[in-house]
Amino acid sequence: MSESLIKVTDLKKHYNKGKIKALDGISVDINRGDVMVIIGPSGSGKSTFLRSLNLMEQPTSGQIIFDGVDITAKKIRNEAGKMVTLDIDKHRQKMGMVFQHFNLFPHMTILQNMTLAPIQVKHMDKAVAEEKAMKLLDRVGLADRAAAYPIQLSGGQKQRVAIVRALMMEPEVMLFDEPTSALDPEMVGEVLDVMRELANEGMTMVVVTHEMGFAKEVGNRVLFMADGLLVEEGTPDDIFNHPQNARLKEFLSKVLI
Amino acid sequence: MFSAQGFQATWKYIDLFKQGLLCTVLLSALTVFFGFILALFLAIMRLSDVRPFRALGIDENGHAIDGGFKAALAKFNPLDFIATVYVEVFRATPMLVQLFIIYYVVFPGIPLPKFKIFGSIPFDRFIPGVVALAMNSGAYLCEIIRAGIQSIDGGQREAARSLGMTGTQTMRHIILPQAIKNILPPIANEFVTIIKESSICYTIGVQEIMYAVAATKGATYRIAEPLIIATLIYFCLTFPTSKIIAYFERKMSKGDKR
Numbered sequence: 001m002s003e004s005l006i007k008v009t010d011l012k013k014h015y016n017k018g019k020i021k022a023l024d025g026i027s028v029d030i031n032r033g034d035v036m037v038i039i040g041p042s043g044s045g046k047s048t049f050l051r052s053l054n055l056m057e058q059p060t061s062g063q064i065i066f067d068g069v070d071i072t073a074k075k076i077r078n079e080a081g082k083m084v085t086l087d088i089d090k091h092r093q094k095m096g097m098v099f100q101h102f103n104l105f106p107h108m109t110i111l112q113n114m115t116l117a118p119i120q121v122k123h124m125d126k127a128v129a130e131e132k133a134m135k136l137l138d139r140v141g142l143a144d145r146a147a148a149y150p151i152q153l154s155g156g157q158k159q160r161v162a163i164v165r166a167l168m169m170e171p172e173v174m175l176f177d178e179p180t181s182a183l184d185p186e187m188v189g190e191v192l193d194v195m196r197e198l199a200n201e202g203m204t205m206v207v208v209t210h211e212m213g214f215a216k217e218v219g220n221r222v223l224f225m226a227d228g229l230l231v232e233e234g235t236p237d238d239i240f241n242h243p244q245n246a247r248l249k250e251f252l253s254k255v256l257i
Numbered sequence: 258m259f260s261a262q263g264f265q266a267t268w269k270y271i272d273l274f275k276q277g278l279l280c281t282v283l284l285s286a287l288t289v290f291f292g293f294i295l296a297l298f299l300a301i302m303r304l305s306d307v308r309p310f311r312a313l314g315i316d317e318n319g320h321a322i323d324g325g326f327k328a329a330l331a332k333f334n335p336l337d338f339i340a341t342v343y344v345e346v347f348r349a350t351p352m353l354v355q356l357f358i359i360y361y362v363v364f365p366g367i368p369l370p371k372f373k374i375f376g377s378i379p380f381d382r383f384i385p386g387v388v389a390l391a392m393n394s395g396a397y398l399c400e401i402i403r404a405g406i407q408s409i410d411g412g413q414r415e416a417a418r419s420l421g422m423t424g425t426q427t428m429r430h431i432i433l434p435q436a437i438k439n440i441l442p443p444i445a446n447e448f449v450t451i452i453k454e455s456s457i458c459y460t461i462g463v464q465e466i467m468y469a470v471a472a473t474k475g476a477t478y479r480i481a482e483p484l485i486i487a488t489l490i491y492f493c494l495t496f497p498t499s500k501i502i503a504y505f506e507r508k509m510s511k512g513d514k515r
Binding site for chain 1: 410412413415416417418419420421422423426430431434435438509
């Protein structure tokens with residue numbers, strides 16, 4: 001089938017000398033073009049798993065191979081065959097991340113928020129970066145807010161900016177950490193629309209969410225996690241219409257779909 | 258208490274106050290400059306992550322050891338320790354004691370050239386004064402800077418790092434611009450405090466404003482009028498300082514308003 005982009009093997013994250021197991025051995029293959037939705041009760045380790053993928057959390061053990069490189073290793077072999085220190089910043093550029101609380105930079109305008117990393121990290125020309133930013137802003141209907149500061153935007157607008165800010169780096173995968181959980185109900189739709197569009201364009205996405213409707217409609221794979229374990233995995237139809245595990249059945253009976 | 262004659266008599270010595278003003282400004286400016294540099298170094302030490310015994314805190318399975326002597330040793334950061342001790346000692350002892358120790362104990366061992374800055378400020382008294390004030394305010398400014406940097410929401414750092422920015426780029430473009438805005442009011446406070454505290458250098462014979470008061474008192478037997486003049490001069494120094502910083506504060510807070 002499709003080519004693997006992120007291969008996770010036996011990923012563990014323990015706290016307090018292993019007394020708390022946030023992740024207790026997760027193995028999963030994320031392929032290019034996948035829209036993988038992770039669901040599960042709070043405290044199940046969904047966010048920890050997502051945040052481990054770009055090493056925002058340092059896993060206790062296990063392996064994450066992203067684009068052929070083991071990013072959990074401290075040293076890797078470069079093209080010339082020499083052992084060099086892994087530059088995690090290089091790999092993070094290719095993994096866009098969207099946060100629950102948007103995390104826009106409040107001291108910069110929307111345009112500056114979007115162009116800062118391309119200019120600083122990719123040494124993109126300022127004019128080129130701004131043109132690119134305006135095109136992306138136009139796509140999410142916010143071109144007229146380019147000169148505004150984040151505080152002047154609504155929650156939904158902030159999150160749309162956060163998504164296109166991550167897209168500025170042209171990532172190979174987008175990680176969404178509960179992107180609609182901090183939004184007022186009437187603003188959830190506008191953010192999900194942008195995500196749906198992104199999925200239709202073939203972007204690889206890993207989404208932690210409580211939006212079961214989105215998981216059903218947009219996801220091609222759904223993961224159910226509980227107590228740091230990957231309990232059940234399948235297509236949206238498998239998970240929502242033919243759940244096997246008792247934990248999953250109980251979870252689904254409690255959430256509104 | 259006050260009299261026109263008293264002011265007239267004091268006015269004859271107004272040159273002393275002019276010299277004193279110059280000295281106080283110079284003393285405060287140098288203190289702010291060196292105190293701030295010292296504070297930056299102290300703050301970097303306090304925020305550093307230098308742990309030479311880090312390896313002791315991990316067991317054979319790669320898990321962090323919880324509690325015990327080894328875990329404590331693994332967390333030990335010598336730079337942070339030194340800076341913390343420095344800050345606590347300087348904040349917990351009187352400024353006058355620090356000044357006397359530096360002037361009477363430390364500096365006699367360091368030969369300084371005996372000349373007068375601008376013909377009125379004795380260099381070998383002025384320098385110990387600057388050193389004592391800078392070392393004292395460095396401790397306070399360090400805590401202001403450290404608290405300002407730590408007050409920035411962790412999500413800001415995460416967002417910047419997730420875009421591929423390095424730790425240094427994140428500090429420079431994301432954390433510091435926001436932190437500086439937060440720490441400006443307490444820093445303004447500290448600058449004003451330095452101007453006022455510099456009067457303590459009168460006790461080691463630095464000819465600043467309070468020295469002019471004492472000299473005028475000795476010559477004219479008037480005390481109220483010289484003190485009034487000194488009060489006015491101090492107020493004219495500190496009030497604009499806090500106003501200027503308040504202006505920059507307003508200019509920098511444009512992202513906060515709708």
